[in-house]
Amino acid sequence: MIIFKKFTFDCAHYLPKVPVGHKCRNMHGHTYHVTFFIDGPIDDNLGWVMDFTDLKNIVKPVIQQLDHAVLNEIPGLENPTAENLAVWLWNELKPAIPQLDKIELMETPTSGVIYNGS
Ligand SMILES: Nc1nc2c(c(=O)[nH]1)N=C([C@H](O)[C@H](O)COP(=O)(O)OP(=O)(O)OP(=O)(O)O)CN2
Numbered sequence: 001m002i003i004f005k006k007f008t009f010d011c012a013h014y015l016p017k018v019p020v021g022h023k024c025r026n027m028h029g030h031t032y033h034v035t036f037f038i039d040g041p042i043d044d045n046l047g048w049v050m051d052f053t054d055l056k057n058i059v060k061p062v063i064q065q066l067d068h069a070v071l072n073e074i075p076g077l078e079n080p081t082a083e084n085l086a087v088w089l090w091n092e093l094k095p096a097i098p099q100l101d102k103i104e105l106m107e108t109p110t111s112g113v114i115y116n117g118s
């Protein structure tokens with residue numbers, strides 16, 4: 001079974017590698033919405049795949065690094081496209097959450113990425 005938990009965070013960023021004149025070369029902000037999907041069996045005794053509260057407590061400190069930050073200033077996010085941010089989140093959290101199945105990251109209400117480690 002797959003369970004999921006959603007988080008939001010607000011960031012500034014610019015995309016340094018897009019061509020001159022592209023709107024995303026300018027510093028701008030987003031409210032990101034990210035969903036973490038956890039895949040595993042239902043524990044017979046507890047009746048759940050993973051405690052949502054445990055999941056929150058693992059993810060929150062990582063999200064706090066991003067919230068109200070300039071993403072470009074964070075090591076590994078010098079080119080903070082949605083794709084690179086999803087990979088960064090995966091690399092930060094997969095070691096602590098082996099059952100992590102995929103991440104869905106929405107940069108705007110209409111633009112986003114899904115990443116599962118490949
Ligand atoms: N593949 C990618 N393309 C773009 C990225 C990205 O990270 N990966 N990022 C941007 C911009 O940073 C911007 O955040 C998103 O652009 P866009 O979807 O055009 O945003 P809008 O709010 O203007 O879109 P609406 O269509 O008005 O919803 C650009 N491309």
Ligand SMILES: [Zn+2]
Nearest residue numbers: 013024028030
């Ligand atoms: Zn942007």
